[in-house]
Structure formats: structure tokens, C-alpha cells
Amino acid sequence: MNEQNPYNAPQSRLLTVSLEIPPGYSEASLSIGRLRSAAWLSIFYFFLSLPSLWFAIFPSSVPNTVLRGFEILIVVLFAYLLLTLKAFLSTRFRPDGFDKFVYLIVGVTAVSAIPGIVWPNPTGDDLISGIAAIGFLPINGIVWLIFGVKLRRIGRGFPYLGGFAILNIILGAMLITVVLVPFALVLGFAWDILLALVFFAAAREVAAASGCRE
Numbered sequence: 176m177n178e179q180n181p182y183n184a185p186q187s188r189l190l191t192v193s194l195e196i197p198p199g200y201s202e203a204s205l206s207i208g209r210l211r212s213a214a215w216l217s218i219f220y221f222f223l224s225l226p227s228l229w230f231a232i233f234p235s236s237v238p239n240t241v242l243r244g245f246e247i248l249i250v251v252l253f254a255y256l257l258l259t260l261k262a263f264l265s266t267r268f269r270p271d272g273f274d275k276f277v278y279l280i281v282g283v284t285a286v287s288a289i290p291g292i293v294w295p296n297p298t299g300d301d302l303i304s305g306i307a308a309i310g311f312l313p314i315n316g317i318v319w320l321i322f323g324v325k326l327r328r329i330g331r332g333f334p335y336l337g338g339f340a341i342l343n344i345i346l347g348a349m350l351i352t353v354v355l356v357p358f359a360l361v362l363g364f365a366w367d368i369l370l371a372l373v374f375f376a377a378a379r380e381v382a383a384a385s386g387c388r389e
Contacts, residue, residue, distance in 0.1 A: 214374035287311035320347025
């Protein structure tokens with residue numbers, strides 16, 4: 176029997192806590208820099224959406240070339256942000272079939288933007304383009320609603336992702352109704368900010384898991 180010296184300081188084995196992340200989570204495709212850049216681009220997307228809202232309400236107030244340029248820039252930036260979000264969520268949570276659904280969202284969004292690019296200010300005979308754009312709204316709404324439900328299931332507990340998922344569900348429901356689209360455009364500003372917060376939270380998590388300083 177080993178006797179302990181009562182005057183010695185108590186000793187115990189140190190606990191080491193490590194952040195376990197899936198393989199490939201901190202690869203170059205999901206670097207801290209890319210996630211932070213995506214967050215700042217989401218904020219830029221927010222400011223870019225402000226004039227876009229004005230253009231949507233008063234399309235005749237600006238030249239068609241400007242309208243086309245803004246529409247293309249919005250679609251390209253949206254696609255990049257959503258594909259970056261897909262890359263993060265796919266490596267972080269490994270959801271089944273999520274990648275294909277994000278590709279579907281990007282595709283539907285790009286196709287629905289074509290009338291606005293070809294006919295940025297529909298009048299007269301081109302009015303059919305406006306009708307086509309409106310016809311895409313319920314389709315977009317269904318896709319966004321399902322996207323929000325999927326986000327709600329896979330990202331439970333991750334900072335801001337739950338609120339982002341609920342917002343997508345609300346936006347999808349508004350787009351389906353068509354008549355609530357003006358309110359959906361306003362809520363779209365909150366979408367931009369929440370997406371930025373998700374990317375910032377992801378960058379912090381990757382930095383902590385990689386042992387990097389903020």
C-alpha cells in the first residue's frame with residue numbers, strides 16, 4: 176500500500192479538450208480567409224441590394240445597360256455565396272443530397288433572372304417577359320421553402336443558422352403567394368446580414384479548430 180504525503184499538493188491528470196472536425200473541414204476550399212471573404216461579400220451584397228430594390232420598383236429610372244449589369248452581378252454574387260455556403264455545410268454536417276439541391280437553387284435563380292437581363296424594362300410587346308418573371312416566383316418560393324426546411328434539419332445548434340433557415344422558409348412562403356413579394360424584398364436585407372453572420376461564425380469555428388488566433 177502506497178502512502179501519500181499529506182503535505183504534497185494534490186496532483187491530477189490534465190484534461191485536454193480538442194475540437195473535433197470532419198476530415199477536409201479546414202482544407203483550402205474552406206479556408207478561414209474564404210469564409211471571412213464570403214461574410215464581407217454578403218455585406219456587400221446587402222448594400223448592392225439597396226439600389227436593386229429601387230430598380231425593381233422604378234426600372235425606367237435607369238438605363239437598360241445598368242439594369243442588365245446589376246442583374247448579372249447580383250446573380251453571379253448570389254451563386255458564389257450560396258456555393259460557398261454549400262461547401263461549408265457539406266463538409267461540416269455531411270447532409271445527404273444537399274449539394275444537388277443547392278445546384279438546383281442556383282440554376283432556378285439563374286433561369287428566373289434571364290427575363291430581367293434580356294428585357295430589363297419590359298414595355299409593350301415585351302410585357303410578356305414581366306409575366307414570365309412573375310411566373311417564376313412560385314417556383315423560386317417552393318425551392319427556397321424546401322431549402323429552409325433542409326437547413327433547419329442539418330444545422331441545429333450552429334450560430335445564426337437556425338434563424339437563417341427560418342428566414343428562408345418565410346421568404347419562400349412569401350414568394351409562393353406572389354402578392355407578398357414586396358415584403359420578401361425587404362426581408363431579403365435580413366437574409367444578407369444573417370448569411371454574413373453564418374460565415375463569420377464558420378470562420379471563427381475553423382480558426383478555433385485549427386488553433387489559429389482570431
